[in-house]
Amino acid sequence: MGASILHITNGDSTTNYLKKLKFSGEFITWREMLCEGKTTTDVGSEAFWKNRFDFFKSSYKVSKQKFIDYTLKEYRSLCNKKNQKEIVLWFEYDLFCQINMIAVISWLKRYRKGYHISLVCSGKVGNSKLMYALPELNENQIHSHFKNRIELSQDDIEYADYIWQLYCSDSPLQLERVYKTKTNSTFTYLASAVEAHLKRYPSIENGLNSVENSILRTAVQEKPKTKNQFIGQLLKDEDVYGYGDLQYENKLNELGKLFHSFNPVKLSKIGKNVLENQLNFYGQIRNDISYLGGSKKYSFLYHNKSEKLFQITS
Structure with missing residues (x-):
């Protein structure tokens, strides 16, 4: 593990863990969390970061100073690191990580052409059915993952960049076609992440997407006594998305009319009717400012039985 390595990690927990284990470099x-809010293909440009700040400010009340300190300073540090012989990417299996991963690879394709780029991606370990985050791996496992890291070919880099371009387009329909037919074995978890992404468009059945319907089902099935317990259960159950507590808090605010109370957690009459597909909530929840990648969330509908997206035409 030479000092000429640059590690790009998926979050502070992974960075701190690798430093604790004395990984050099x-x-x-x-x-970032590019799985939420509008994205554009030009990762790292001034327009890209302005767009991202606008999203964080409006959706999460993030101040400009916090955005600069937390995200932009780290990005500028990345821009200044050009001397390492190898760049190792550390990302996980979920939607949150996979979208960030392909965005980083798109940036590397443009600004670090010819560099030796490799990938460590956690998920399944051995025959276990459980999925593991990087900080959940023990010391031997994390070293084994590093030793067996995958060197990305130019074709791999081109593929990841292509999926990123499609993710940022104003329509998800081509992404829907491509991810099934043009697969890449290097990115083990990317197809399942894209599938989870497409299910985030509102369903034809009741106007809520997969995440939102799952929130309602969990409320009914688990009967959480408090909002914190509710969010904890969602974090445990919905690991394919990789969402954090702030994202679920934001979701619950959006779905407020569907709940009678959060302490204890109970659906309202409207919420029960929506969950049972007796009422379509699309008209009440629809807006023109919600984006998934480059496309407007409410301009497309997901049909669960056929597992296909349809564009809404005016």
Whole structure:
């Protein structure tokens, strides 16, 4: 593990864990959640970061100073690191990580052409059915993952960049076609992440997407006594998305009319009717400012039985 390695990690927990285990090299933590809010293909440009700040400010009340300190300073540090012989990417299996990963690879394709780039991606370990985050791996497992890291070919880099371009387009329909037909074995978890992404468009059945319907089902099935317990259960159950507590808190605010109370957690009459597909909530929840990648969330509908997306035409 030479000092000429630059590690780009998926978050502070991974960075701190690798440093604790005495991994040598330099570290950059990619502090973004590109699975939420509008994205554009030009990762790192002034327009890209302005767009991202606008999203964080409006959706999460993030101040400009916090955005600069937490995200932009780390990105600028990445821009200044050009001397390492190898760049190792550390990302996980979930949607949150996979979208960040392909965005980083798109940036590397443009600004670090010819560099030796490799990938460590956690998920399944051995025959276990459980999925593991990087900090959940023990010391031997994390070293084994590093030793067996995958060197990305130019074709791999081109593929990841292509999926990123499609993710940022104003329509998800081509992404829907491509991810099934043009697969890449290097990125073990990317197809399942894209599938989870497509299910985030509102369903034809009741106007809520897969995440939102799962929130309602969990409320009914688990009967959480408090909001914190509710969010904890969602974090445990919905690991394919990789969402954090702030994202679920935001979701619950959006779905407020569907709940009678959060302490204890109970659906309202409207919420029960929506969950049972007796009422379509699309008209009440629809807006023109919600984006998934480059496309407007409410301009497309997901049909669960056929597992296909349809564009809404005016």
